Amino acid sequence: MQIPSQFRDAYENYLAGNQIHKSPENLYEPINYILSIGGKRMRPQLALWGCYCFNDDFSIAMPVAHAVEVFHNFSLMHDDIMDEAPLRRGKPAVHKKYDTNTAILSGDAMLLLSYDYLFSCEKGKYFKKLFPVFNQIAIEVCEGQQMDMNFETKEKVSLKEYLKMIELKTAALLGGAVRLGAIVGGAKQRDAKLMEKFARQMGIAFQIQDDILDTFGDPEKFGKKVGGDIVQNKKTYLFLTALKKSKGAIKKELLKWYSANTFNEQEKVAAVRKIFKELEVQKTALSLQNELIEKAYAELEKVNSSEEKKEGLKNWADKLVVREI
Amino acid sequence: MQIPSQFRDAYENYLAGNQIHKSPENLYEPINYILSIGGKRMRPQLALWGCYCFNDDFSIAMPVAHAVEVFHNFSLMHDDIMDEAPLRRGKPAVHKKYDTNTAILSGDAMLLLSYDYLFSCEKGKYFKKLFPVFNQIAIEVCEGQQMDMNFETKEKVSLKEYLKMIELKTAALLGGAVRLGAIVGGAKQRDAKLMEKFARQMGIAFQIQDDILDTFGDPEKFGKKVGGDIVQNKKTYLFLTALKKSKGAIKKELLKWYSANTFNEQEKVAAVRKIFKELEVQKTALSLQNELIEKAYAELEKVNSSEEKKEGLKNWADKLVVREI
Numbered sequence: 001m002q003i004p005s006q007f008r009d010a011y012e013n014y015l016a017g018n019q020i021h022k023s024p025e026n027l028y029e030p031i032n033y034i035l036s037i038g039g040k041r042m043r044p045q046l047a048l049w050g051c052y053c054f055n056d057d058f059s060i061a062m063p064v065a066h067a068v069e070v071f072h073n074f075s076l077m078h079d080d081i082m083d084e085a086p087l088r089r090g091k092p093a094v095h096k097k098y099d100t101n102t103a104i105l106s107g108d109a110m111l112l113l114s115y116d117y118l119f120s121c122e123k124g125k126y127f128k129k130l131f132p133v134f135n136q137i138a139i140e141v142c143e144g145q146q147m148d149m150n151f152e153t154k155e156k157v158s159l160k161e162y163l164k165m166i167e168l169k170t171a172a173l174l175g176g177a178v179r180l181g182a183i184v185g186g187a188k189q190r191d192a193k194l195m196e197k198f199a200r201q202m203g204i205a206f207q208i209q210d211d212i213l214d215t216f217g218d219p220e221k222f223g224k225k226v227g228g229d230i231v232q233n234k235k236t237y238l239f240l241t242a243l244k245k246s247k248g249a250i251k252k253e254l255l256k257w258y259s260a261n262t263f264n265e266q267e268k269v270a271a272v273r274k275i276f277k278e279l280e281v282q283k284t285a286l287s288l289q290n291e292l293i294e295k296a297y298a299e300l301e302k303v304n305s306s307e308e309k310k311e312g313l314k315n316w317a318d319k320l321v322v323r324e325i
Numbered sequence: 326m327q328i329p330s331q332f333r334d335a336y337e338n339y340l341a342g343n344q345i346h347k348s349p350e351n352l353y354e355p356i357n358y359i360l361s362i363g364g365k366r367m368r369p370q371l372a373l374w375g376c377y378c379f380n381d382d383f384s385i386a387m388p389v390a391h392a393v394e395v396f397h398n399f400s401l402m403h404d405d406i407m408d409e410a411p412l413r414r415g416k417p418a419v420h421k422k423y424d425t426n427t428a429i430l431s432g433d434a435m436l437l438l439s440y441d442y443l444f445s446c447e448k449g450k451y452f453k454k455l456f457p458v459f460n461q462i463a464i465e466v467c468e469g470q471q472m473d474m475n476f477e478t479k480e481k482v483s484l485k486e487y488l489k490m491i492e493l494k495t496a497a498l499l500g501g502a503v504r505l506g507a508i509v510g511g512a513k514q515r516d517a518k519l520m521e522k523f524a525r526q527m528g529i530a531f532q533i534q535d536d537i538l539d540t541f542g543d544p545e546k547f548g549k550k551v552g553g554d555i556v557q558n559k560k561t562y563l564f565l566t567a568l569k570k571s572k573g574a575i576k577k578e579l580l581k582w583y584s585a586n587t588f589n590e591q592e593k594v595a596a597v598r599k600i601f602k603e604l605e606v607q608k609t610a611l612s613l614q615n616e617l618i619e620k621a622y623a624e625l626e627k628v629n630s631s632e633e634k635k636e637g638l639k640n641w642a643d644k645l646v647v648r649e650i
Binding site: 024026027081082105112115116128135142147149150 | 348351352403426429430432433434436441444449452453456457460464468471472474475
């Protein structure tokens with residue numbers, strides 16, 4: 001099956017043909033910019049997979065795939081302002097390339113446009129079904145971002161709260177993408193919901209994987225500096241697990257590093273990694289990640305679709321899982 | 326007819342009963358805050374009028390009235406960040422009372438919520454009709470705000486461009502409010518569009534009125550410091566008209582004041598007001614305002630609704646017109 005690359009290519013083609021050339025130009029140009037600088041296009045691909053599992057003609061879900069990708073990039077545009085992130089995918093973030101006001105207003109316009117794309121799907125035929133799913137997930141993404149920001153200053157964050165945050169901020173939209181695609185493909189409500197559950201579990205697993213890679217990944221393999229989360233005192237799954245597992249001197253040392261005002265970055269990363277290793281938090285994280293993936297596949301198993309298509313989707317998702325670090 | 330105050334009171338009651346008590350609290354609290362600090366509630370009242378002209382039971386349009394008011398306040402929340410406005414209706418703006426990140430994210434959530442309210446109207450029965458109107462207007466509001474920001478640094482702004490900007494930024498939503506209400510009230514497309522035209526013309530007229538009052542209004546009567554637009558070099562209808570009407574020494578003096586880096590505020594306001602008076606720009610502005618109002622009433626006249634209701638709406642709108650300055 002050649003589907004995986006076919007979905008991605010088809011979406012990239014669709015995207016290239018849907019650049020916005022409207023006035024005022026400086027409202028729309030940043031939208032074309034952020035959509036053009038790449039990314040894995042996981043969400044539109046998931047939307048197309050969702051459709052394809054119930055309908056060979058996956059192209060009918062293209063506007064929904066685009067709606068989800070535009071929404072995702074709206075949230076990145078605003079998140080980058082809030083997180084003061086200078087770069088997005090190695091390129092200047094919109095609020096840096098242009099300015100903050102541009103990133104606010106073009107982001108707002110993107111959010112509005114995502115509804116337009118959603119509405120345009122099959123001439124609005126499915127809109128009454130698509131809309132409540134889309135809107136619920138959009139609100140969840142905002143709630144997740146707020147929780148994430150709150151965690152920065154919140155003293156005690158439980159593992160449960162952390163998992164809830166990443167579910168809302170990241171996984172919800174992956175689940176939404178595949179469910180919206182399934183709806184357009186003609187899936188029954190039960191199946192569309194199962195597809196969503198599958199992608200949501202996968203989404204949580206991917207975020208935990210990101211946490212692991214940020215601390216233990218091979219920088220050459222993943223093209224990312226290792227230890228950024230540690231330097232920024234991020235309350236990741238690894239840190240929260242370490243906090244839960246530790247006591248006495250180790251706990252004290254861990255907390256010392258996470259409250260130090262001045263430190264040598266390399267020294268801090270090395271020291272915290274050492275603590276994480278002693279406490280085997282990577283193992284705990286990997287085990288949860290695998291558990292979530294198994295749960296995800298079990299949900300997919302229950303879906304009423306062809307075994308071949310489900311196998312294809314599973315293989316596609318499995319390629320995104322990093323089993324060796 | 327007791328309608329005017331009845332609509333406003335009914336909406337205030339609805340609003341009071343629709344406070345949001347959800348988690349994370351700091352995402353939703355600023356939404357309750359900005360909605361609670363008042364305003365004239367023109368847009369929800371227009372939505373209820375729109376419905377009432379075709380249906381005695383105006384209460385069925387309440388969710389649409391609320392959607393429009395929530396959308397309007399979302400745009401204020403984000404505009405206040407962009408314009409660095411410290412106050413909103415005499416109270417701290419959200420980005421000042423909380424912080425900029427809060428104003429960005431709570432604004433985003435408000436925008437999403439406005440779609441929820443729109444969808445909830447009559448259990449989604451009218452959503453497919455309401456949605457394209459709402460979304461088109463929402464985009465127009467963003468485009469208007471972008472044009473307004475562009476005008477700050479744009480050297481030449483024509484009167485036509487200015488009128489387009491205020492139509493998009495301000496008048497479009499007034500027109501949208503009454504049209505959405507009319508749709509819920511069961512208006513035919515022709516009538517709903519005429520209602521929109523009526524409120525759009527009124528909206529442009531109100532903005533020109535605001536321009537006049539900002540420069541020539543009685544500060545005691547309107548509770549506002551006079552001359553703010555002049556101090557900030559705002560390219561208002563008055564300024565652009567003055568620029569068009571003037572030449573030679575007067576034009577030079579006007580441009581001198583609008584490019585001066587340091588100046589005494591009172592002196593500048595007095596000098597520019599004097600120029601405006603000499604050029605009779607207030608008269609030109611008032612004449613356009615009256616022309617727009619007459620055009621608006623003529624559109625309303627064509628609507629297929631009871632004469633009594635149309636007269637009521639006209640009287641309500643007319644009370645908002647300031648005929649003596």
